[in-house]
Amino acid sequence: MRVFFLSLAIFAVTACSPDEEVAHEEATQQKEPVDISHDYFSFANTDQFVTDHVNLDLTVDFALKELRGVAILKMRRLDPEATHIILDTRDLHIDGVLVNDSESEFEYAQTDKVLGQALKITLPAGLEQQQDLDVTIHYRTDPSASALQWLPPELTAGGKHPYMFSQSQSIHARSWVPLQDTPSVRITYEATIHTPPELLAVMSADNDPLTTRTGEYSFTMPQPIPSYLLAIAVGNIYFAPIGEQTGIYTEPELLDASTFEFASTQQMLETAESMYGPYQWGRYDLLVLPPSFPFGGMENPRLSFITPSVLAGDSSLVSLIAHELAHSWSGNLVSNKTWRDIWLNEGTTSYLDSRLMEVLFGKDRADEERVLSYRELQLGLKEISPAMQALAPMELLDDPDESQGSLHYHKGQLFLQHLENLYGRETFDPFLAAYFKHFEFQSISSEQFLDYLDLNLLQKYPGKFSRSQAEEWLYQPGIPADAPVPQSETLVQAARLATSWAAGEVPVEEIPLSNWSPQATVHFINNLPIELSEVQLSELDSSFGFSQSRNAEIGRAWFIQVAVRRHLPAYKAMEEHLNRYGRTRLIYPVYLALAKNGEDADLADELFTGARSKYHPLTIIRIESGLKALKE
Ligand SMILES: [Zn+2]
Numbered sequence: 157m158r159v160f161f162l163s164l165a166i167f168a169v170t171a172c173s174p175d176e177e178v179a180h181e182e183a184t185q186q187k188e189p190v191d192i193s194h195d196y197f198s199f200a201n202t203d204q205f206v207t208d209h210v211n212l213d214l215t216v217d218f219a220l221k222e223l224r225g226v227a228i229l230k231m232r233r234l235d236p237e238a239t240h241i242i243l244d245t246r247d248l249h250i251d252g253v254l255v256n257d258s259e260s261e262f263e264y265a266q267t268d269k270v271l272g273q274a275l276k277i278t279l280p281a282g283l284e285q286q287q288d289l290d291v292t293i294h295y296r297t298d299p300s301a302s303a304l305q306w307l308p309p310e311l312t313a314g315g316k317h318p319y320m321f322s323q324s325q326s327i328h329a330r331s332w333v334p335l336q337d338t339p340s341v342r343i344t345y346e347a348t349i350h351t352p353p354e355l356l357a358v359m360s361a362d363n364d365p366l367t368t369r370t371g372e373y374s375f376t377m378p379q380p381i382p383s384y385l386l387a388i389a390v391g392n393i394y395f396a397p398i399g400e401q402t403g404i405y406t407e408p409e410l411l412d413a414s415t416f417e418f419a420s421t422q423q424m425l426e427t428a429e430s431m432y433g434p435y436q437w438g439r440y441d442l443l444v445l446p447p448s449f450p451f452g453g454m455e456n457p458r459l460s461f462i463t464p465s466v467l468a469g470d471s472s473l474v475s476l477i478a479h480e481l482a483h484s485w486s487g488n489l490v491s492n493k494t495w496r497d498i499w500l501n502e503g504t505t506s507y508l509d510s511r512l513m514e515v516l517f518g519k520d521r522a523d524e525e526r527v528l529s530y531r532e533l534q535l536g537l538k539e540i541s542p543a544m545q546a547l548a549p550m551e552l553l554d555d556p557d558e559s560q561g562s563l564h565y566h567k568g569q570l571f572l573q574h575l576e577n578l579y580g581r582e583t584f585d586p587f588l589a590a591y592f593k594h595f596e597f598q599s600i601s602s603e604q605f606l607d608y609l610d611l612n613l614l615q616k617y618p619g620k621f622s623r624s625q626a627e628e629w630l631y632q633p634g635i636p637a638d639a640p641v642p643q644s645e646t647l648v649q650a651a652r653l654a655t656s657w658a659a660g661e662v663p664v665e666e667i668p669l670s671n672w673s674p675q676a677t678v679h680f681i682n683n684l685p686i687e688l689s690e691v692q693l694s695e696l697d698s699s700f701g702f703s704q705s706r707n708a709e710i711g712r713a714w715f716i717q718v719a720v721r722r723h724l725p726a727y728k729a730m731e732e733h734l735n736r737y738g739r740t741r742l743i744y745p746v747y748l749a750l751a752k753n754g755e756d757a758d759l760a761d762e763l764f765t766g767a768r769s770k771y772h773p774l775t776i777i778r779i780e781s782g783l784k785a786l787k788e
Contacts, residue, residue: 192548192601195494197327197556199266199274200336204238205231205289207336208380212347216357216390218318221306224296225350227333231289239279241291244330244337246272247298253277254292270555272330293334303328305448305772312391312446313409313464317355319391319446321461323454323774325384326495326556335383340493340599342380349373351390358405358443360387360456365395365403365441379437379457380597382491387456389443398422405459406444413467414444420474420516424481427515432485432508433589436596440481448738450772452476455483455505463739465708472674472707475513475525482508485592491599495556499547500605503568504588507576510569524675526573526642531682533566537634545633547571548602557774571629573640578620579613587613602630650676654683658692664699674707681713686721693723703729712742719749722756735767740775743767747779751786 195202207229214225231241241255242265253260258280265276277291297304307319322332330337349357353371361375389405396415397403399422404414421442429435441459444467453476454461460480466473486504506529514522543551544560547567553559576584591608610623628636650672656662669677681702697703702714703726715733718726730750734743751760760783768776 192494192496192550192603195338195340196552197271197495198336198338198340199242199244199271200338200341201238201240201242202336202338202341204235205233205241205336207231207341207343210333210335210343210345210386212333212345212349214347215350216320216352218306218320218352221299221304222296223301223304223332225294227293227295227335229291229293229335231291233287233289236285239284241277241279241289243275243277243291243293243334244272244327245275245334246302246328246331247300248273248275248331248334249296249298250275250334251294251296253294254290255280256283256286256290257292258283260291271327275334295334297332300773301328301331302773303331307391307446307448311448311770313407314392317392319389321389321391321443321445321449322387323450323461323772324386325454326498327384328774329383329386332388333383333386337383338494339382339384339491342382342491342597342599344380345375345377345386347375347388349375349388349390354392355390356393356405357388357390358393358459359389360385360459362438363405363441363459365397377457381457381488382599385455385457385488387454387459387461389445389461391446393443395441399425401425401439403439403441404444405441406464407446410444410464410467413469414442414464417467417469417471418442418462418474418477420471421477421481424478424512424516427512428481428485428508431511431515431585431589433592435484436489437484440484442477442480446738447736448770448772448775450738450740450775450778452739452741453480455480455487457484457488463737465737465739465742468674468707470674470707473709475509478512478516479505479509482512489597490592490595493599493601493604496549496553497600497602497605498556498560499564499568499571500600500602502565503547504572506565506569507572508588510573520644520646521673521675523642523644524647524673524679526569527644527647528675528679529566529569530642531679532562533570533635536561536563536566542633546631548630550631558778567629567635570635570639573642574629574636574638575609575613575621577640579617583613583617606630646672646676647679650680651683654680655685658685658688664695667699669700674710677707677710678713681710681717684717688721690723690725693718693721694725697726702726708737708739708742711737712746715746716749719746719756720753722753731763731766734763735770738771738775740772740778743771743775744779744782748782748786751783757783757786 209230211228214223253262260280261278263276264273266274303322303324309315309317312319327337351357351371357373359375361377392407393405394408395403395405396411398415402422406414425440437458439458442462443459444462444464447464449463452463466476482505487501492498492500510522510526540561540563614621653667705711711733715730718730737743747760750756
């Protein structure tokens with residue numbers, strides 16, 4: 157259960173676990189304005205000490221489901237008076253701490269359900285004036301570490317070897333490395349990883365495609381990154397190139413399908429460089445993970461982690477790759493300073509990925525995806541409290557993973573689309589390239605973005621858009637009245653046909669679905685009128701094979717309808733969908749629709765119980781909390 161509410165008071169209370177209901181009510185009534193300079197999702201005393209570099213030496217133990225070893229944090233003192241270092245941890249077992257080779261006392265000073273445990277390290281005597289500190293921590297992770305998933309062989313594509321991967325965003329790096337787990341601090345890192353000799357380790361670092369399997373692998377990440385971009389995966393992983401500086405890491409069983417599906421990656425990278433400036437990270441590879449990866453992708457630098465659910469066989473879902481690649485500029489190069497500023501990462505990246513898709517796959521396809529994104533924004537607004545509908549909320553986020561749904565993606569994208577429309581691409585593209593250059597390798601706040609925008613666009617080209625209009629996007633709920641509304645002729649036609657077929661005006665044979673993109677098909681399904689008969693639903697499924705679709709987005713859209721409408725003939729296929737994918741986006745709304753249809757709350761529980769061993773801890777938490785909330 158992770159839907160609960162932080163209040164400022166929580167920081168004055170140690171090691172207590174307040175009743176969630178009470179905490180919820182109090183927080184709802186007494187939200188206080190945010191001190192936006194502070195990262196509320198970290199315990200670390202970053203105003204007193206800051207980490208520049210992390211050195212890891214970790215053994216990957218599949219039998220015990222733990223990483224164990226040593227983290228050395230190279231830290232700098234900012235405050236001459238400071239006597240303690242506070243680090244973020246979650247469920248770590250700490251065996252000992254040394255500061256500059258002297259043994260140090262340590263304790264868990266605070267515990268919080270969202271934040272984890274604050275590790276308070278007392279500086280040994282004699283180090284009071286020391287500027288540079290090497291903090292050495294001997295530790296091991298817990299099998300329940302929220303960032304790590306340990307897969308038995310049967311949940312991998314090959315079925316013979318175990319697999320482990322991390323997902324550190326937003327605040328889960330602390331569950332596998334003790335550190336200052338805030339995006340406001342950037343670190344370089346190096347690591348030595350020990351694995352069973354037949355397996356390969358990869359990290360968000362300088363992976364070498366030619367590495368031989370030895371069971372000991374070394375990595376360096378020379379560019380400073382926020383901790384949420386620390387990433388590791390270990391499994392029966394092999395490499396195949398797809399371009400000069402691009403390639404695929406995955407299990408051998410998925411290698412051919414992946415190189416085929418993502419063949420456009422090198423071209424995407426070159427397109428992005430031509431628009432937004434040099435790619436600053438060396439290689440750009442993709443790690444295609446087992447199905448339980450909870451997200452679509454994770455923009456771990458140099459090595460994006462990708463769900464296999466986008467292996468549709470026709471490159472129809474590669475906007476995901478455009479998205480993760482675009483993060484090499486928006487997010488990884490210029491990062492959000494706190495999770496309250498996450499729209500700077502996700503909104504900007506969504507805008508960038510739509511631009512890349514337009515260059516590579518044409519305006520029609522990009523427009524279709526813009527319309528679908530806009531629709532998700534409109535639906536999402538109904539679920540999100542007004543305060544959290546601001547791009548940069550002035551109240552505390554409840555949980556960095558969940559507070560805003562997907563609003564920061566879609567509303568952020570729309571904001572930048574609006575600016576593009578006002579200033580024209582010939583002005584706006586160079587503005588964005590200069591913005592990435594100006595803030596490269598920094599973590600910035602929404603207010604820094606606003607000041608930069610004001611100075612370099614609004615004041616430079618006066619009379620088009622005012623600072624107060626920009627502030628409306630950042631700080632007000634909803635969508636400003638003059639916001640653009642994306643349009644797609646194909647999608648308009650698809651929606652129209654959904655209605656006219658349902659009304660009996662058009663026979664099913666005249667729906668040109670085989671000529672449509674999967675995006676248009678999804679839009680058609682989403683626009684089916686609520687009063688369809690069972691016979692009509694069966695006609696659709698037998699004509700178009702929605703229940704058997706290899707396209708995960710079509711499956712998602714269809715099985716939501718199946719669950720909402722209790723279309724029992726497709727329940728078996730729906731169960732298969734829920735077992736085939738572990739990506740939260742593809743399954744969570746199906747469970748929710750099932751639990752909400754008035755008859756199937758128990759069935760939703762039952763199907764979830766049957767499938768949960770295949771899901772990532774973050775996905776499990778999300779579905780559990782969603783189903784539980786419906787019962788309250
Ligand atoms: Zn993203």
